[in-house]
Amino acid sequence: MATPPAHARARSRQDNRRQPLLDAAAACFRARGFHASSMRHIARAAGMLPGSVYYHFDSKEALLVAVHDEGVRRICAAVDAAIASAGHDPRARLAAACRAHLDVLLDESDYAQVVIRVLPEDVPAAASELAAHRDGYEQRFRHLVAALDLPPEMDRGHLRRLLLGGLNWARHWYQPGGDPPAHIADAMLACLRIPAAGDGSTP
Amino acid sequence: MATPPAHARARSRQDNRRQPLLDAAAACFRARGFHASSMRHIARAAGMLPGSVYYHFDSKEALLVAVHDEGVRRICAAVDAAIASAGHDPRARLAAACRAHLDVLLDESDYAQVVIRVLPEDVPAAASELAAHRDGYEQRFRHLVAALDLPPEMDRGHLRRLLLGGLNWARHWYQPGGDPPAHIADAMLACLRIPAAGDGSTP
DNA sequence: GCATAAAACGAACGAGCGTTTGTTTTTTCT
DNA sequence: AGAAAAAACAAACGCTCGTTCGTTTTATGC
Numbered sequence: 001m002a003t004p005p006a007h008a009r010a011r012s013r014q015d016n017r018r019q020p021l022l023d024a025a026a027a028c029f030r031a032r033g034f035h036a037s038s039m040r041h042i043a044r045a046a047g048m049l050p051g052s053v054y055y056h057f058d059s060k061e062a063l064l065v066a067v068h069d070e071g072v073r074r075i076c077a078a079v080d081a082a083i084a085s086a087g088h089d090p091r092a093r094l095a096a097a098c099r100a101h102l103d104v105l106l107d108e109s110d111y112a113q114v115v116i117r118v119l120p121e122d123v124p125a126a127a128s129e130l131a132a133h134r135d136g137y138e139q140r141f142r143h144l145v146a147a148l149d150l151p152p153e154m155d156r157g158h159l160r161r162l163l164l165g166g167l168n169w170a171r172h173w174y175q176p177g178g179d180p181p182a183h184i185a186d187a188m189l190a191c192l193r194i195p196a197a198g199d200g201s202t203p
Numbered sequence: 204m205a206t207p208p209a210h211a212r213a214r215s216r217q218d219n220r221r222q223p224l225l226d227a228a229a230a231c232f233r234a235r236g237f238h239a240s241s242m243r244h245i246a247r248a249a250g251m252l253p254g255s256v257y258y259h260f261d262s263k264e265a266l267l268v269a270v271h272d273e274g275v276r277r278i279c280a281a282v283d284a285a286i287a288s289a290g291h292d293p294r295a296r297l298a299a300a301c302r303a304h305l306d307v308l309l310d311e312s313d314y315a316q317v318v319i320r321v322l323p324e325d326v327p328a329a330a331s332e333l334a335a336h337r338d339g340y341e342q343r344f345r346h347l348v349a350a351l352d353l354p355p356e357m358d359r360g361h362l363r364r365l366l367l368g369g370l371n372w373a374r375h376w377y378q379p380g381g382d383p384p385a386h387i388a389d390a391m392l393a394c395l396r397i398p399a400a401g402d403g404s405t406p
Numbered sequence: 407g408c409a410t411a412a413a414a415c416g417a418a419c420g421a422g423c424g425t426t427t428g429t430t431t432t433t434t435c436t
Numbered sequence: 437a438g439a440a441a442a443a444a445c446a447a448a449c450g451c452t453c454g455t456t457c458g459t460t461t462t463a464t465g466c
Binding site for chain 1: 452453454455456457
Binding site for chain 1: 371
């Protein structure tokens, strides 16, 4: 008989090569994007033949979704940990989150970069799934910004979008060896009109 | 004889279909990105056969470069005009530039969106050319930020990168019918610690 | 140690890719 | 009107794509 259907056997006892395969896919998607990454590239990077990939994943899109999910998971973990150990000052909590966000985005593995490199529009069949996961993450920043003590005329939504956009865009100009990510995050936060704790302009 | 070499005849008397072809390519590149846009897609959108495209452009990459250049040209024109009619206050000049930048990026034609949708890395052969054109544009913002009266501890480089990143990222969440681009630009600028004219904190 | 299941192989499939080429149609200029 | 140039056509080229499939290898559990 042929190989069993991959999706029916997801949590088997082993699947040893699943993780190296995901790593290879993440590296490929990060470097070349989704459409320019071929299954042959990915398989070769993982040390197997193209057909063998289909034992672990049902399709190229499923591979992308798995990488994307892992990327979101890693960013969430890093940011959540940073927030948790940042005390209670809303500004300090936001700063910690931004540092962690940029750290995992610029330094660490390929997974996180795939999240901002591959657009949902690139994978129509799974676009809503990717977008939903990303939104779930950004929800954290919604809460962080909501806790800030801001001048009443400032729009918190646009503050969040400005900040996240500015951080994410760093991938276009950042180069290792220059400013460390944490310093970049601090410098950008310093550009924003966010009063320090107990420094409200309307006391 | 066959068709003449396209690059040898660039500035002919007509070339009527060059512009519609560029338009179709811009729409395709914007919607699907570079690698997912095929010459057959583009040709069909322009109402011709795939082979006919090569009378006007030497390759798919040349088509992309032409679209990209036109995109940069349009953004530059819009922003330059906005700056020129914005008076002398540095903050007002930056605000005008941001409004124009976002206007042309979100509302107007596909050309401008291609500039931020297609990454130089997607087209290795022309990557440096694309990057150079984009840098030439961003130089304008370097000057605008340099003219601002800022607290000495603020990093102007990171202020520029935060602002441009935040604006460019708008393409991921903007939807027509919501906030108009000019309003978004104003709201984001209002989040930044930029003193109004004659309001320096170190008088 | 042998049945069994996991995992990779090797070869192919049809489709679509960017591009080339010789020819034909359309337009322009005299 | 008729030559010359511009522009589109139609058909293929070699190649790579995502994916399928029957088989073979590799590891596990009794």
